[in-house]
Amino acid sequence: MPDPLTVTLTTLLVASHNAGKIAEMRDLCGPLGIEVTSAAELGLPEPEETGDTFEANAATKALAAARASGLIALSDDSGLVVDALVGAPGVYTADWATLPEGGRDFGIAMQKVEDALKARGALEESQRTGRFVSVLCLATPEGDTSFYRGEAEGVLVWPPRGTLGFGYDPVFRPDGHTRTFGEMPAEEKHGWKPGQATALSHRARAFKLFAEQRLGVAAT
Numbered sequence: 001m002p003d004p005l006t007v008t009l010t011t012l013l014v015a016s017h018n019a020g021k022i023a024e025m026r027d028l029c030g031p032l033g034i035e036v037t038s039a040a041e042l043g044l045p046e047p048e049e050t051g052d053t054f055e056a057n058a059a060t061k062a063l064a065a066a067r068a069s070g071l072i073a074l075s076d077d078s079g080l081v082v083d084a085l086v087g088a089p090g091v092y093t094a095d096w097a098t099l100p101e102g103g104r105d106f107g108i109a110m111q112k113v114e115d116a117l118k119a120r121g122a123l124e125e126s127q128r129t130g131r132f133v134s135v136l137c138l139a140t141p142e143g144d145t146s147f148y149r150g151e152a153e154g155v156l157v158w159p160p161r162g163t164l165g166f167g168y169d170p171v172f173r174p175d176g177h178t179r180t181f182g183e184m185p186a187e188e189k190h191g192w193k194p195g196q197a198t199a200l201s202h203r204a205r206a207f208k209l210f211a212e213q214r215l216g217v218a219a220t
């Protein structure tokens with residue numbers, strides 16, 4: 001009998017309006033033979049993210065998309081957690097980029113993080129540690145939810161380096177690497193496929209857990 005927790009998916013609805021995230025999910029789903037569509041592509045509304053945890057906001061987004069579409073949906077709530085800033089910007093990472101007139105500017109957002117670090121005198125690498133966090137939530141239209149969390153440890157660098165990736169990638173250098181996420185090709189930042197024992201990015205690590213715990217992919 002198949003594991004009752006295992007779902008078979010040919011198409012996955014990614015409950016996101018962020019083109020960078022959706023592209024990464026599409027890359028992660030490709031080797032599993034799963035097609036990706038997204039809340040953005042289906043024109044689903046963007047729910048308000050009022051929670052104070054990644055899990056709460058991930059649940060809000062996945063449940064809204066699953067209920068609106070009648071499909072199983074996978075959301076990602078993510079952010080940058082900086083130790084010297086006592087966890088900020090955290091769940092408010094997207095808000096730090098939001099402009100008063102609407103839209104987002106990540107150049108300004110990265111500068112705000114840098115200004116906050118400088119204001120606390122955090123100039124040495126050892127004072128500039130943090131992590132990217134990604135919490136994925138799988139939700140059914142009936143309201144069932146399950147969560148998968150991935151984290152990538154690193155340091156905040158200045159000035160920003162690289163034009164690849166999205167969001168705060170140019171200021172985040174993962175531990176054990178000399179380049180920032182913004183300088184890494186897609187495959188290196190978030191690549192993962194079944195049988196691969198490790199993944200680098202927070203999203204790829206969370207996706208690995210999701211694939212192994214819910215899609216019946218053998219754990220490595």
Ligand SMILES: O=P(O)(O)OP(=O)(O)OP(=O)(O)OC[C@H]1O[C@@H](n2cnc3c(O)ncnc32)[C@H](O)[C@@H]1O
Binds near residue numbers: 018181
């Ligand atoms: O809510 P959805 O529609 O999925 O898209 P969003 O961009 O609003 O996503 P979040 O609410 O989860 O906010 C996450 C923030 O963290 C940033 N972020 C998350 N993952 C990142 C990554 O891999 N690289 C760079 N920035 C990232 C991202 O740019 C957002 O500003």
Ligand SMILES: [Mg+2]
Binds near residue numbers: 049094
């Ligand atoms: Mg959001």
